[in-house]
Amino acid sequence: MSKEENTVKTVEEEVTPLATKPRKKRKFSILFLLNGEFLQKDYFLKNLPFFLFVAVILAIYIANAYYAENKIREITQTENEIKELHAEFISLQAELTEKCKEYQVSKMLIPTGMLISDSVPPRVINVSIADYNKIY
Numbered sequence: 001m002s003k004e005e006n007t008v009k010t011v012e013e014e015v016t017p018l019a020t021k022p023r024k025k026r027k028f029s030i031l032f033l034l035n036g037e038f039l040q041k042d043y044f045l046k047n048l049p050f051f052l053f054v055a056v057i058l059a060i061y062i063a064n065a066y067y068a069e070n071k072i073r074e075i076t077q078t079e080n081e082i083k084e085l086h087a088e089f090i091s092l093q094a095e096l097t098e099k100c101k102e103y104q105v106s107k108m109l110i111p112t113g114m115l116i117s118d119s120v121p122p123r124v125i126n127v128s129i130a131d132y133n134k135i136y
Contacts (some may be wrong), residue, residue: 044051098104109115127135 099108106115
């Protein structure tokens with residue numbers, strides 16, 4: 001039994017020195033941030049230009065994101081306006097095509113008296129080549 005006790009004691013002796021070591025104090029805490037002590041440390045002061053550089057880059061990144069979002073909104077709005085104008089163009093073109101037909105024009109001008117409808121169809125005039133050469 002002494003052998004077992006010796007092994008148990010050695011295991012206990014090995015474990016207890018590790019457990020009894022005091023823990024190190026935490027150097028970084030919320031209170032350390034809130035009271036502003038970190039601003040006075042050499043590490044912060046030595047790396048202050050780098051922190052300022054990172055802050056400027058971060059501000060540029062945020063500004064770029066806002067700029068891109070605004071441009072996307074403008075592009076979407078312009079695309080919608082183009083679609084609406086294209087639809088209006090197609091409908092107006094269809095109306096114009098319909099109103100420019102000869103039948104529609106004569107129908108609109110007869111009541112004004114500017115155009116008199118002729119019920120006699122036009123005749124075809126045949127000209128021989130010899131007569132054509134005389135004329136021209």
